[in-house]
Amino acid sequence: MKVLLKKRTLLIALFFAFEVCIFFFGRWSISCSDTVALTQRSEHDASQNHQIQVTLPKTFLLIVIMSSPSDSDIRDTIRNTWLKLSAKGPNHFRWIFPIGTSKLDETTMSKLNLEQTQFEDLAFLSNVTESYDNLAKKTAQAIYYSTKNYDFQFLLKVDSDSFVRVGAILKSLRDIANPRLYWGFLDGRAKPFRTGKWKEIDWMLCDRYLPYQLGGGYVISHGLASFVSNNLQYLKYYVSEDVSLGVWLAGTNAKYVHDPRFDTEYQSRGCNNEYLITHKKSPQQMKALFSNMKQTGKLCFKEFQGRPSYVYDFSVPPSECCTRRNNSVIP
Numbered sequence: 413m414k415v416l417l418k419k420r421t422l423l424i425a426l427f428f429a430f431e432v433c434i435f436f437f438g439r440w441s442i443s444c445s446d447t448v449a450l451t452q453r454s455e456h457d458a459s460q461n462h463q464i465q466v467t468l469p470k471t472f473l474l475i476v477i478m479s480s481p482s483d484s485d486i487r488d489t490i491r492n493t494w495l496k497l498s499a500k501g502p503n504h505f506r507w508i509f510p511i512g513t514s515k516l517d518e519t520t521m522s523k524l525n526l527e528q529t530q531f532e533d534l535a536f537l538s539n540v541t542e543s544y545d546n547l548a549k550k551t552a553q554a555i556y557y558s559t560k561n562y563d564f565q566f567l568l569k570v571d572s573d574s575f576v577r578v579g580a581i582l583k584s585l586r587d588i589a590n591p592r593l594y595w596g597f598l599d600g601r602a603k604p605f606r607t608g609k610w611k612e613i614d615w616m617l618c619d620r621y622l623p624y625q626l627g628g629g630y631v632i633s634h635g636l637a638s639f640v641s642n643n644l645q646y647l648k649y650y651v652s653e654d655v656s657l658g659v660w661l662a663g664t665n666a667k668y669v670h671d672p673r674f675d676t677e678y679q680s681r682g683c684n685n686e687y688l689i690t691h692k693k694s695p696q697q698m699k700a701l702f703s704n705m706k707q708t709g710k711l712c713f714k715e716f717q718g719r720p721s722y723v724y725d726f727s728v729p730p731s732e733c734c735t736r737r738n739n740s741v742i743p
């Protein structure tokens with residue numbers, strides 16, 4: 413009987429020990445997963461805090477103006493002309509001048525640092541060496557920089573010789589506001605350059621370039637900008653930056669919008685008061701256009717068309733997309 417009792421006690425003791433063990437083990441595992449959850453949560457909180465701490469400057473349209481390191485006079489002209497055309501604040505538009513600073517000499521760099529102290533609108537791209545045949549990389553890096561440093565809805569890339577009617581483009585953009593927008597003057601029938609400065613030695617995608625918005629100025633949505641910046645390592649850089657962007661976006665569901673109010677070809681078509689952007693303007697011409705805008709509210713001193721325009725025909729093959737019509741009212 414005593415033995416039996418002892419055995420029972422032992423069994424009960426063992427049973428409790430086992431239970432405690434399970435309980436303890438269970439608690440441990442619970443506390444273990446709690447710890448994991450807590451760790452994850454605090455990391456999540458930390459990243460949220462981090463995001464809160466470095467809230468990116470918010471703007472509807474980020475204007476990315478391409479210029480060379482030595483173009484400080486041109487940048488000044490732009491700051492004092494078309495960038496002053498809209499009284500809307502930074503919630504509506506902001507701008508940056510991306511500059512490749514890799515392999516830049518010290519004198520140029522110190523001048524740029526001074527300019528930056530004064531205006532705080534330069535974007536230094538340390539991975540970019542400035543050169544005409546490196547513009548596609550500069551564009552990609554500028555887009556990457558933009559997505560990392562600004563909370564924008566649309567990005568407008570223009571050249572330093574483009575004049576932009578900022579107020580008018582903001583207004584039109586609010587009307588379009590497509591989240592996959594790729595907006596500009598579209599060309600689908602251009603043949604690759606095989607000789608000269610812009611020759612593409614590596615082009616093998618097609619007999620023509622793929623449809624692309626001409627480089628004097630185009631708008632992409634934040635979504636498309638993120639697509640570019642998330643895929644930097646896979647992008648192929650062609651000599652022409654606008655051709656390159658057309659290729660990068662060709663695999664996306666971008667919303668191609670052709671707009672003859674983008675006078676953004678390699679030569680200007682003339683002057684039309686409807687133009688949102690007009691390309692190939694010297695600083696002198698920019699000042700004249702700005703003064704027209706100020707005095708009359710209109711872009712042109714006198715409207716004229718030196719080169720006919722076109723409306724892109726999406727119903728035919730790209731090689732037949734773009735028929736120019738003389739004496740038409742297309743801007």
Ligand SMILES: *[C@@H]1O[C@H](CO)[C@@H](O)[C@H](O)[C@H]1NC(C)=O
Pocket residue numbers: 539556644
């Ligand atoms: C810049 O270059 C460095 C070194 O090659 C590389 O690690 C980094 O990812 C590059 N940054 C971007 C944004 O391409």
Ligand SMILES: *[C@@H]1O[C@H](CO)[C@@H](O)[C@H](O)[C@H]1NC(C)=O
Pocket residue numbers: 736737738
């Ligand atoms: C348009 O006019 C130009 C010069 O006036 C001429 O060379 C060209 O053939 C014309 N194009 C069309 C489509 O009529």
